[in-house]
Structure formats: structure tokens, C-alpha cells
Amino acid sequence: MITLVKRPTPSRGWAFATPVLAVIATMIAGGALFAALGKDPIAAIKVIFWDPLLGPNAAYFRGQLLVKAGPLILIASGLAVGFRAGIWNIGAEGQYIMGALAGASVALAAYPAESHLLFPAMVIAGALGGWLWGMIPAVLKVFFGTSEILVSLMLVYVAQNFLAYAAFGPLKNPEGFGFPGSRNLQQYASAHNPELIAGTGMHWGVVAAFLAVIAIYVLMQRHILGFRIRVAGEAPRAARFAGVLPARLVMFCLGLSGALAGLAGLFEVAGPNGQITDSFNAGYGFTAIIVAFLGRLNALGILLAGLLMALTYIGGDMAQLMLGLPTAAIQVFQGMLLFFLLGFDLLTHYRFRLGRARA
Amino acid sequence: MIGGIDIVTLVAALMAASTPVLLAATGELVAEKAGVLNLGVEGMMILGAVAGFATAVTTGSPVLGFLGGALAGAVLAGLFALLTQFLLSNQTATGLALTLFGLGLSALFGKGFEGVRPPPTPKLDFGPLSDLPVLGPILFHHDWIVYLSLLLVLATWAFLKFSRAGLVLRAVGENDDAAHALGYRVIAVRFAALAFGGALAGLGGAYLSLVRVPQWTEGMTAGAGWIALAIVVFASWKPERVLIGAYLFGGITALQLQLQAAGYAIPVHLLSMAPYVITVLVLVILSATHRHGAPAAPAALGRSFHASS
Numbered sequence: 001m002i003t004l005v006k007r008p009t010p011s012r013g014w015a016f017a018t019p020v021l022a023v024i025a026t027m028i029a030g031g032a033l034f035a036a037l038g039k040d041p042i043a044a045i046k047v048i049f050w051d052p053l054l055g056p057n058a059a060y061f062r063g064q065l066l067v068k069a070g071p072l073i074l075i076a077s078g079l080a081v082g083f084r085a086g087i088w089n090i091g092a093e094g095q096y097i098m099g100a101l102a103g104a105s106v107a108l109a110a111y112p113a114e115s116h117l118l119f120p121a122m123v124i125a126g127a128l129g130g131w132l133w134g135m136i137p138a139v140l141k142v143f144f145g146t147s148e149i150l151v152s153l154m155l156v157y158v159a160q161n162f163l164a165y166a167a168f169g170p171l172k173n174p175e176g177f178g179f180p181g182s183r184n185l186q187q188y189a190s191a192h193n194p195e196l197i198a199g200t201g202m203h204w205g206v207v208a209a210f211l212a213v214i215a216i217y218v219l220m221q222r223h224i225l226g227f228r229i230r231v232a233g234e235a236p237r238a239a240r241f242a243g244v245l246p247a248r249l250v251m252f253c254l255g256l257s258g259a260l261a262g263l264a265g266l267f268e269v270a271g272p273n274g275q276i277t278d279s280f281n282a283g284y285g286f287t288a289i290i291v292a293f294l295g296r297l298n299a300l301g302i303l304l305a306g307l308l309m310a311l312t313y314i315g316g317d318m319a320q321l322m323l324g325l326p327t328a329a330i331q332v333f334q335g336m337l338l339f340f341l342l343g344f345d346l347l348t349h350y351r352f353r354l355g356r357a358r359a
Numbered sequence: 360m361i362g363g364i365d366i367v368t369l370v371a372a373l374m375a376a377s378t379p380v381l382l383a384a385t386g387e388l389v390a391e392k393a394g395v396l397n398l399g400v401e402g403m404m405i406l407g408a409v410a411g412f413a414t415a416v417t418t419g420s421p422v423l424g425f426l427g428g429a430l431a432g433a434v435l436a437g438l439f440a441l442l443t444q445f446l447l448s449n450q451t452a453t454g455l456a457l458t459l460f461g462l463g464l465s466a467l468f469g470k471g472f473e474g475v476r477p478p479p480t481p482k483l484d485f486g487p488l489s490d491l492p493v494l495g496p497i498l499f500h501h502d503w504i505v506y507l508s509l510l511l512v513l514a515t516w517a518f519l520k521f522s523r524a525g526l527v528l529r530a531v532g533e534n535d536d537a538a539h540a541l542g543y544r545v546i547a548v549r550f551a552a553l554a555f556g557g558a559l560a561g562l563g564g565a566y567l568s569l570v571r572v573p574q575w576t577e578g579m580t581a582g583a584g585w586i587a588l589a590i591v592v593f594a595s596w597k598p599e600r601v602l603i604g605a606y607l608f609g610g611i612t613a614l615q616l617q618l619q620a621a622g623y624a625i626p627v628h629l630l631s632m633a634p635y636v637i638t639v640l641v642l643v644i645l646s647a648t649h650r651h652g653a654p655a656a657p658a659a660l661g662r663s664f665h666a667s668s
Contacts (some may be wrong), residue, residue, distance in 0.1 A: 144640045147592065150592070153582070153585050155635070156582075158636055161501075162627045168628070169626060290459065328464075335464070342453050345446075
């Protein structure tokens, strides 16, 4: 009989190998899913993973890669810090919406004035909007002991309704012929978050995402606060004896992830998306959770995971166009990836032994 | 009639509006009593909604639809159990994965069923009882699932309080190591509790798509599964309080819908926020009052169990 034995310390080798294994397993299971939907599995996998990078129209899609990966990486790097400390912010989608709303409101209030100060002001407002929305579960957890998981998630639905209210009400374009949705910020020079280098998809949000990765790396590896966060997550009792204040960590982690999600929302609404509409949020806040785990809650891992996840988005769109694969199939694919990842993680913490374990 | 709101209609509507959440919350309560925190309720509910809908439409039988929904929920819960109990994965993360996966899978399966009407689920016939003033519409004017949900709450309460198996389940949830040392099969108990929770969440989802709406639309559960999780906390892990919590929540939903219909000058989107805002408020009030009282959560909630000997 095979038994599981806990490793004294997590295996470093498996920690690197499991995400790769999970991706391979997802490709196999995903291929089976596509076959069940009546599509050629090999062709589907090739369209999703190969064509956007090296296929005939790859030049266009490579630009899209950064556009999609930017917000995912930005949000996931904030979430990962909290997850390391055992603080579960799963309402990034709501913080993303509120950041976009706050930033866009600043721009729309200033319209049509042109100024170089407008965009920085929007960035600050976006970060503040997300920060505020993230601080609600933080404050409630610290003062009342409310579960941050449930509160942050409930606030996603509140934010979504608020977004719809804003898009149909206060932020509606007065010259929009009665259509819901705000003015298009892409046509407002001071507020536009443009592509910085043509054809690359690089915009300020992508720059912010790279900066966030570096900052999170330094914070977690080189800074005492990062050490405290890791201790608090891995050994809460030890952390308390070492004088780590849980309340401060909760505020810091939820505030940071909220602000980064808010920034992602702002950059998206001022750039690639352009407009506040009742459905402009594309679920990045939830996919970022997968990115954070796929990247093993590690800054550099998140960078790679974000790019890979962006690839599945673009590949999914392509597969929809070329093979008629439903969009939801990609969502299933992403969900499967997280399952395999969590399942294979067993190998990092345990090893198998033949025969019964001796006590 | 108070301010354009008919109280009798409101109470009758409340019972139907609460049923999906009541079912899901009762199921989750049993899983949490066994010490497993399954955050995938939303995913199991929506998969139940689509599976129930598809089964009912293709077979023409709502009863088979409800069974199909429950089965789909239980199967998804089985996947969660496999990951958390055998592969010892983190329960919070796995629950989230379950929700994301369920939302995607349901959207995939549901594509062909949009805009279709399901076979109707008739209201039970109580004869003259249904014509009683006030009591008639409130108590004797529902379909069978509403009564089944009440029965299930009662059965769950009795099971946990009076049966030996219920005692074992609670023991597993309070102290898994001790239960294991006494010779109880921790993993098997948790597997069963999770499957039961999944079946009830799936049933609740099927009720949503077959009776409440009745239609299939993508993402139609709209957070009902998360509210079910909040209700379990609200109920301090007691079945009878789950009933109160679910009906309170259903009351707010029904009231909010009636306010929209009564034409009050409040923007629709702000009214639609109400159930979520109130859920947060209730959680806050509850956590604040419980702060210094006895912790009500099962002691082993959310911990992985690995028998070292």
C-alpha cells in the first residue's frame, strides 16, 4: 500500500515543477474537453498556445499579450502578498471597478480641460478608489472580526451595481444619444492612457505591472515587512510572539491589493477599454487569483503566470473565431489549471512511500 | 397594504425567494459541521442550475430536473473532496477554484438553453386550505420544493442533535485527530458531508433556474452561493438559525423587488445592492456581538486532515 509522508520542509524542486506539470495536465484534460465539444484537440491547443506567439498573425496578437497580462499581473502581485499572510482578498474585481470609476470620474469632471496633471491625478484617484474599497473589509475585519473573504466578495456585487448605476446615471455621456456609458477617454488627449510603443501593447498599466513585480519581489525577499508577512502566514503563533501586529498586516495587505487592483481598473478604462459601461469589467479580478497561485505567490512567478494566462485569453478568442470554440471553454480551462495546480501541490509537501508508514 | 407593498404577497414571495439560499446554506452547514470549509457553493449552485434546467427541458420532467441539479452539485463537491481530502490541498483556494470552474462549466453547458422555457413546476394542491385568508397564500400556496427545503432543515437539525451519526460528524468537525484515534473514518465522513452539501447547493441552483426565474442565463446565481456561506456564519452553525437567516435574506430580496415594482423613485441599481450591503451589515453586527462570546465555528474548520499514524 502507498502512504503519504509529510516532508520536513517543502521540496524546492517540486515547487518549480508542479506549475509546469499542472499546465501539461491542463492541456491534456483541456484537449479531452475540446474533443468532447467536437473540436480537434491538437488543433485547438495549437491555436490557443502556439498561434498567438508564432503563428501567421502573431505580430498583432503579441501586442494583445501585454494588454491582457498587464492588469492580471498588477492585481495578482497585490493579491499574492495577502495570500502569503493568509489574508484572502477575493474581491479584487470590485476594487478594480471602483478604481476605474474613481479615475474616470476625475477625468470626466475635468472634461474638456487639457492638462498634463490630469493623468497623474487620475492615477492617484484610481489607486485611492481601489484602496478605499479594499479597506472596507480590512477595517471590518480588524474592528469586528468579520470574514474578509465574504465581505470583499459581497462588495464585488455592490461595486457592479454601482458601476451600472454610474454608467446609466451620473457618468453617462451627455452627447451619447441616450446610450448608456461614459464619454470615451481614448478621444480625450489628457486622460488617455495610450500605447507607448506602437504595436507592443505597452501602456502605462503594463509599466506599472512591471514596477509592481519588482516592488513586490523586494518587499517579500529583502524587507522586514515581507518577512513578517511570510511568518504570519506560515506560523501565526510564532508571528505573534515576534511582535507582528495582525491588525496592521490586514490593513496593509488589503489596502495594497485594493490599490493595485484599482490602478489596473484605471489603466484599463483610460486605455484599452476607453469607456465606463455597465459591463466593462472582464473578470480580471477573479482570473488574477489563478495567476497568483499559478505563480506560486512569488513575484517572478506571477510575471510568467500572467503572460501565460493572457495567452489563454487571446488564444481563446482566436479559437472562438477559427474553430467556433465557445468563450466559456477557456474559463473552464483556466479553472482546470487551478485544480491541477492545487492537486499537484501535494508533491511539494508530501512524498509517497510504499508500505505502511511507521508511527 | 403599507406604502404600496402588500404584506401577504411579500411573505409568500419571501418563502420562494429564500428557498435556493436556504437549501445551499443547510448543505454548507453540514459540510462545515464536519470541519470542511467549501467556498465553492456558488459554483455548485450554478452548475446545479444549468444541469437541472437542461435535464428538465430535455426530459420534460421538473422532478428529474431537480434530481439532475442535485447530482451535478454533488459531483462537483466530490471533486472538491478529492482535492482537499485526498490531495490535501488548501480549502480556501480549492473552493475558489471550484466556483470559477463551475461558473465556466455552466456557461459552456448552458449555451444551447438560453431563451428556452422550462416545464412548469405546479404548486401543491391543498384544496380549500389554499383559499384561507392570509394563511392560505402564505402557507398553502407553494410548490413541493419549498416544503422539502423546510423538511430538510428539520431533518438536518434532528440528525445533528439526536442521531449517533450526527454526533460522529460533529466530532470529526471539532477534533479530527481525536475522532480518528477513536476509530472514526474522518475522510469518509467529510466526503459524505461534502457530497450532501453539494447536492443541496445543486438543488437550490435548480430551483433558481426552474422555478424562481424561470430561465437559464449565464451567471444567474449572482452571489447567492456566497450569501449562503454568510448565512451559515450568521446562523452560528445552527440549522434552526439558518432558516431565520435565509428567510431574512429572502425577505430583503422580495421587498427590494416589490419596491422596484411599486415604482419608488430609487434607482434600480441602488436597490439591487441592498441584499449584499445588508449581508455585510448583518455579518458585522454578528461578529461584533460574538467577539467576546464563545466561538461558534467548528474547531477543525478549514484544516486539512492527514493521519500521521
